[in-house]
Amino acid sequence: MNILAFESSCDETSASVVVREDDRFTIKSNVIASQVDTHRLYGGVVPEIASRAHIEAISSITYEALKEAGLGLSDIDLVAVSANPGLIGALLVGVNFAKALAVSNKIPLVAVDHIKGHIASAYLIENGVPKPPFIALAASGGHTAIYKAESYTDIKMIGTTRDDAIGESFDKIGRMIGIPYPAGRGFDELSRLGFIEATGKDEDFYAAYKKSAAYKNPEMTLPSPALRDSSLDFSFSGLKTAAINLLHRYEQKGIELPRALFAARYTFEAVEAVALKIDMALRENPGCDLIVAGGVAANSHLRKRLAEIAERNRVGIFIPPIGLCGDNGAMIAAAGYYEYLNGNFAGSDLNASAADSMF
Ligand code: KG4
């Protein structure tokens, strides 16, 4: 089956052709038109600019995706589109384009939840499609949530942030220490330097960090965003506010901020909180494998730490390669396939929605 999928929920327009055969997915094309350079000027995504950029990009990237796959529209068996959650104007571009294309060419259409899409990015990796039930972390610019999948379409949220998302917090704090938007990747690299500075090691530095003098420095104390209860919930706004106060204290005292050590400390608290709650989720759901997805799944420290947690729980871990962690059409195709199997077809009345659907 040849699937043509669209993603336009935030600041990346993507069209992708994915083939499903012999129980696996093969990406034939995954064209992504990123708007980050445009939004960087404003320090974050400007919704109206995003919608306009999606409109400008979507036709040409669809041609490109089909051309790269060596297929025409008549070869497409299914159209899938990200329909929620996200920026409403941005989502509407993909939804209307996909609808027009599917209806006029009489191709079945399915709507995909963007978060189910992120989770499905782990179905595209080489070691095969994980089997439900599994636990999934979606960590992105807008989400920090833990899900339990009973099947590929029956996915329930079992924990979430009560306020800010982890990616959003990296972006905001990163911006305050001079890392351009989106700050996640720069934050990751700067933290690595901080861990090395704190431990004097350039291998296994993360494990040694807790014993270092830098970690014990009272000036650098930050709270854990893991809620101290039996829930699987987080509060990233508490960590963010404490970090802002810390930055102000350095500024007021006229002391230069040790940027790398600060970034390392922030990353440590963010990653350890996620590791703690994922560990709890895996213990509560014995035998479930772990999927780690979303833009923040590209974080090198998070990837390493969650691999340790999965190993400790003796379960498999499925993390997409860095190139599939951010928003892309291929993940929407993979998730769309299971909506199709489930008979969840969309019609010409399909609408986009800004809201989450998996509560
Ligand atoms: O999933 P995504 O592409 O878009 C949303 O659906 O939000 O995630 C984007 C987020 C941004 O906040 C970005 O800073 C973050 O992912 N990100 C990272 C890394 N690479 C991207 N965060 C931490 N470490 C990274 N290496």
Ligand code: ZN
């Ligand atoms: Zn996303």
